[in-house]
Amino acid sequence: MRVAVIGAGAVGGYFGARLAAGGAGLAFVARGAHGAAMRSHGLRLLSPRGDLHLEPVRLLGEEARERFDAVLIAVKMYDLEAAARRAAALVASDGVVVPLQNGVEAVDILRRQLAARNVAGGVAYIAGAIEEPGVIRHSGQMARLVLGALDERQRPGLEALARACDAADVEAALVPDVMREIWKKFVFLAPFAGITCFARKPIGPVRDQPALWHRFEAMVREAVAVGRARGVELPDELVEERLAFVGGLPADMRSSMLTDLENGRRLELDWLVGAVVRLGVEAGVPVPASAEVYGMLEPLAGGVAP
Numbered sequence: 001m002r003v004a005v006i007g008a009g010a011v012g013g014y015f016g017a018r019l020a021a022g023g024a025g026l027a028f029v030a031r032g033a034h035g036a037a038m039r040s041h042g043l044r045l046l047s048p049r050g051d052l053h054l055e056p057v058r059l060l061g062e063e064a065r066e067r068f069d070a071v072l073i074a075v076k077m078y079d080l081e082a083a084a085r086r087a088a089a090l091v092a093s094d095g096v097v098v099p100l101q102n103g104v105e106a107v108d109i110l111r112r113q114l115a116a117r118n119v120a121g122g123v124a125y126i127a128g129a130i131e132e133p134g135v136i137r138h139s140g141q142m143a144r145l146v147l148g149a150l151d152e153r154q155r156p157g158l159e160a161l162a163r164a165c166d167a168a169d170v171e172a173a174l175v176p177d178v179m180r181e182i183w184k185k186f187v188f189l190a191p192f193a194g195i196t197c198f199a200r201k202p203i204g205p206v207r208d209q210p211a212l213w214h215r216f217e218a219m220v221r222e223a224v225a226v227g228r229a230r231g232v233e234l235p236d237e238l239v240e241e242r243l244a245f246v247g248g249l250p251a252d253m254r255s256s257m258l259t260d261l262e263n264g265r266r267l268e269l270d271w272l273v274g275a276v277v278r279l280g281v282e283a284g285v286p287v288p289a290s291a292e293v294y295g296m297l298e299p300l301a302g303g304v305a306p
């Protein structure tokens, strides 16, 4: 199977390298110092699930005319529009494009640049970061994809992608209602990103401080209420289930937004806590806890040198 990965950072670099090592015909679209390092020394994964050094790495230049059966997009939300245009030039007419962003708005952004027939849904459960150009650091054991069709014609392509994941020892579940799965991640992830940035701490110290944990819980409840108001069928037990999930995460787990904050990078705030607030206001759902955390972080959203 021919797979292209646009954005070779924590998410794209990890899953792309595993797929390549598992035998998929894989090529990356990468840029900057990280892309240059991949070109000269390959891509290195440092992972509790096993280190990997992929060399050589196949990198696609602007001139690439090849078409791919699947295109995974793993750039930050603020780069998605441009990446979607690139995906349109790389995906086969019957291929699938799978966005792996956190947030609930990636599919809508992709549909502005691509035929709806090609745009599928995806969720990535993993924690990691680019440690230095050419090197991805994976933290913890979690490394899982959730994939789902948004058009019946995408099923064979997604099944083939799931088989390629299986061959690469990457856990990938095909689900019937992927938008619901995207929301099920969003309802804890947006609050998780918000509260860890608000506290400037990983999740362990947040759990240990009742005031922070109560604020986090309030934010999860608000995000679930917003999803429901928008017609997403989220089960009654979801809040408790998501709190238990976050309760079981390793104490030193950081959100990718906290890592970005600490590195002075732009934040995905407007698509995470900001989206809870924006969509909540649109739907007439009160979101005071999220709005307060959003307000505190908003001045930092553009990236502030550490």
Ligand SMILES: NC(=O)C1=CN([C@@H]2O[C@H](COP(=O)(O)OP(=O)(O)OC[C@H]3O[C@@H](n4cnc5c(N)ncnc54)[C@H](OP(=O)(O)O)[C@@H]3O)[C@@H](O)[C@H]2O)C=CC1
Pocket (backbone or CB within 6 Å): 006, 007, 008, 009, 010, 011, 012, 029, 030, 031, 032, 034, 074, 075, 076, 077, 079, 082, 083, 086, 100, 101, 102, 124, 125, 126, 127, 128, 129, 130, 255, 256, 268
């Ligand atoms: N990190 C994590 O633990 C997780 C992240 N996510 C989500 O996944 C998405 C990706 O995050 P993450 O992997 O952390 O991001 P990273 O910043 O680690 O990687 C993104 C990479 O894509 C590059 N890029 C951006 N636009 C283009 C483009 N047009 N062509 C080629 N390369 C491009 C970036 O380059 P440059 O640096 O030059 O901008 C960067 O190297 C986000 O939405 C995030 O919320 C989901 C689960 C876990």
Ligand SMILES: CC(C)(CO)C(=O)C(=O)O
Pocket (backbone or CB within 6 Å): 102, 124, 125, 126, 127, 128, 189, 192, 193, 254, 255, 256, 257
């Ligand atoms: C919380 C985590 C690590 C889970 O996948 C995540 O998605 C992120 O911080 O971006």
